[in-house]
Amino acid sequence: xxxAPRPAPKRERPAWLGPLAAGIAIALAFIALNYRAYDGFxxxxxLDNLSWAPHVTATEFAAAFVKPLFDxxxxxxxxxxxxxxxxxxxGENFPPWMTPILAIHVLNGLLIYLLLRRMNVGAWHxxxxxxxxxxxxxAFDAYWKPMYVFDLLCACFSLASxxxxxxxxxxxxxxxxxxxxxxxxLAVMLPFLLVAWExxxxxxxxxxxxxxxxxxxxxxxxxxxxxxxxxNEYTFRFxxxxxxxxxxxxxxxxxLFRGGGLLLFALVFVRDRRVWFGLLGVACFVFxxxxxxxRLYAAYAYLPLAFAAVALGAFASRFSPACAxxxxxxxxxxxxxxxxxxxxxxxAGDDEAFAYVDxxxxxxxxxxxxxxxxxDGLPRIYYHWGVTAAWxxxxxxxxxxxxxxxxxxxxxxxxxxxxxxxxxxxxxxxLALSSRAPPKN
Numbered sequence: 001x002x003x004a005p006r007p008a009p010k011r012e013r014p015a016w017l018g019p020l021a022a023g024i025a026i027a028l029a030f031i032a033l034n035y036r037a038y039d040g041f042x043x044x045x046x047l048d049n050l051s052w053a054p055h056v057t058a059t060e061f062a063a064a065f066v067k068p069l070f071d072x073x074x075x076x077x078x079x080x081x082x083x084x085x086x087x088x089x090x091g092e093n094f095p096p097w098m099t100p101i102l103a104i105h106v107l108n109g110l111l112i113y114l115l116l117r118r119m120n121v122g123a124w125h126x127x128x129x130x131x132x133x134x135x136x137x138x139a140f141d142a143y144w145k146p147m148y149v150f151d152l153l154c155a156c157f158s159l160a161s162x163x164x165x166x167x168x169x170x171x172x173x174x175x176x177x178x179x180x181x182x183x184x185x186l187a188v189m190l191p192f193l194l195v196a197w198e199x200x201x202x203x204x205x206x207x208x209x210x211x212x213x214x215x216x217x218x219x220x221x222x223x224x225x226x227x228x229x230x231x232n233e234y235t236f237r238f239x240x241x242x243x244x245x246x247x248x249x250x251x252x253x254x255x256l257f258r259g260g261g262l263l264l265f266a267l268v269f270v271r272d273r274r275v276w277f278g279l280l281g282v283a284c285f286v287f288x289x290x291x292x293x294x295r296l297y298a299a300y301a302y303l304p305l306a307f308a309a310v311a312l313g314a315f316a317s318r319f320s321p322a323c324a325x326x327x328x329x330x331x332x333x334x335x336x337x338x339x340x341x342x343x344x345x346x347x348a349g350d351d352e353a354f355a356y357v358d359x360x361x362x363x364x365x366x367x368x369x370x371x372x373x374x375x376d377g378l379p380r381i382y383y384h385w386g387v388t389a390a391w392x393x394x395x396x397x398x399x400x401x402x403x404x405x406x407x408x409x410x411x412x413x414x415x416x417x418x419x420x421x422x423x424x425x426x427x428x429x430x431l432a433l434s435s436r437a438p439p440k441n
Contacts, residue, residue, distance in 0.1 A: 019123040023113065026127065027106045030134045033336070034102065036343055037144045038095040041350040044386025045147045046083075047357070050092070051389035052398060053083035065182055068215070070222035078157075078183040079150035086146075092357070092393065097146045104152040105143040109134040111159035112306055116313045118166050119201070119274045124321035129313020131328055133306055137339040138253040141299035144346060148299040153183035155303045158190050165194055166201065170208055177212060181219060186303060188223070189284040191216040196280050200273040233294025245293040250286055253301040254308050255331075256338050261286075264308055267315055278311025352379035352429050357390045359431035363420060364394035370420045370435060371395065373402040374410045377424030415439065 042050065061084070064077040082100065090096045109130045116126035142148040157180035164173035173194075180187035191212035198204060227234075251261030264282070267275050286304040289295075316324035356379050364370075373391045378384070388402040403410035405421075413419050414436065421436040 019127060022124075022127050023110070023130070026109065026131050026134055030106065030109075031102065033135060033339060034143065034343075036347065037098050037102065039347060039350075040098070040144065041094050041354040042092065042357070043145065043147065043349070043353055043381070044383045044389070046145065047389035047393065048385045049080065049083040049147070050087045051392045053080045054087035055398060056080065056084055065179075068218065070185075070219055070226050072226055072228050076150055076183060078153050078179055082149045082153075083146070092361075101143055101146060101149060101152065104149070104156055106134065108152065108155050108159060108306060111156065111163065112309050112313070114163055115159060115166075115310060116274075118163065119277070119314060121274065121314055121317045122321065125317040125324055126313050128316050128321070128324035128328055129309045132312055132331070133309035135332070135335060135339075136256075136305060136309075137335050137342055138256060139299050139302035139305050140339065140342040141297065141346075142302040144343075145299070148302070150184045151186075151299055151302040154180050154187050155306050156180075157183060158187055158303060159306065161190060162194065162197060165197060174211055174215075178215070181215075185219070185223060186285055186288060186300075188216050188219050189287065193277075193281055193284050196277060200277060234292070235294065236291045237293055238291055242291050242293040246290045246296065249296050250289060250301055250304070253298055254282075254305060256334055261308075264311065267311055270315060270318070272314060272318065274314035274317075275311050278307045278309075278314055281307025281310060349379065349381050353382060353386075355379075355429050356382070356387075356424065356431050359433055360387075360390050360422070361394045363433040364391075367420065367435060368395070370418060371400050372413050372417060372419040373400075373422060374405050374413055374419045374436075375402065375422040375424070376405045377422075377426065379424065379429075380426075 061077050061081055064071065064075055086097050086100070112133055113126050113130045116129055117123065121129075139151075142151045157176045161173045161176035161180060164170075164176055177187065177190050177194075180190060191209060194209055194212055195206065198206060198209060227236075248258070251259050254261040254264050261282075265279060268279055282304045285307065286301070289300050289304075313324075316327070360373075373387070375387055378387065384402070384404060388400075391402040392398055392400045401409070401413075403413055405411070405414070414421070415438050418435060418437050420433055422431050422433045424431050
């Protein structure tokens with residue numbers, strides 16, 4: 001009697017394979033949307049950091065990392081270490097600078113996924129939250145400009161600190177919090193979010209949070225008492241006028257329409273502590289920004305945006321995964337439109353910056369003995385410290401002066417010594433440099 005062969009058992013696909021493929025697709029789509037970031041160039045703040053960070057010694061970096069003091073010079077060792085290492089390796093060759101920036105942003109998306117999964121949000125809902133964060137134009141500059149590596153690292157270490165804490169790795173959590181603060185002072189609010197985690201998801205053993213809270217309190221008090229910015233754009237303004245400027249600006253960054261951030265906070269009425277945790281993260285990290293009307297930068301919304309993604313991912317878990325991804329599909333055209341507009345404006349400004357800096361480099365190569373620059377005119381969205389930095393980088397030195405021609409020092413230099421004189425033609429996007437000697441008596 002013939003016995004029919006038994007069919008081979010059907011091998012099931014691993015459950016993690018689909019989310020892994022989707023995560024890789026999200027990362028690849030992000031790169032496809034932003035590959036032109038490699039065509040950019042340094043702006044003034046970036047050149048300023050590049051002009052001095054590579055000259056800081058390893059001992060100075062180590063001391064800055066461990067000292068429990070607010071740094072009045074605004075030295076942030078985590079981010080400035082990036083400038084030191086990349087500056088030594090690549091100098092003014094811009095494209096290599098972008099690879100770590102884009103990689104950290106993708107890593108932050110992974111950390112958001114892990115945090116949502118730790119809160120028992122389904123994989124596909126968590127991925128929708130990650131897609132919203134990774135693709136969003138809300139904090140565009142943060143992943144397009146090296147200057148905002150401070151915000152990227154602050155978010156990275158903050159998310160890592162929460163994940164370590166959630167997994168009972170207290171020492172690693174504190175170390176990550178410390179690194180987050182050493183990336184950017186915004187992380188001073190992180191311990192309050194850890195208190196919320198302990199209350200909503202932990203065992204309510206608050207003594208383990210004492211080191212976090214003491215460090216936060218110390219840095220916060222020092223930041224208030226030792227803040228050297230008494231009346232400038234870095235000064236805190238606790239006034240209704242400040243809120244009238246900052247609230248609309250940051251509210252628009254989350255969902256890319258006027259008042260979108262306020263609509264986001266309507267989720268507070270959803271009885272879900274995971275949603276509340278995300279919203280509390282937004283509130284904690286945007287709170288300080290609301291009183292800095294002189295520093296309105298989209299990239300500053302990067303860390304709050306990460307927690308907005310946590311809140312939205314948690315909220316999406318109340319519905320089917322299809323609903324979450326349909327919402328992403330509806331939002332995406334508006335997001336891409338905004339992203340393209342931001343990219344065009346950024347690249348236009350970077351082209352002008354490159355023309356300016358490249359002219360300085362070529363002129364210094366031909367005239368290395370002239371060590372004073374007097375200039376008339378700047379590219380748009382460019383400040384004098386960028387010119388000074390470019391002049392010093394071209395000379396591979398520190399302390400080379402560059403003066404605006406109407407400053408007293410500029411007028412004095414023109415009448416007392418041989419200088420390089422630069423005239424910026426904004427219409428042509430060209431810097432004309434020439435050597436000028438003082439007038440003969």
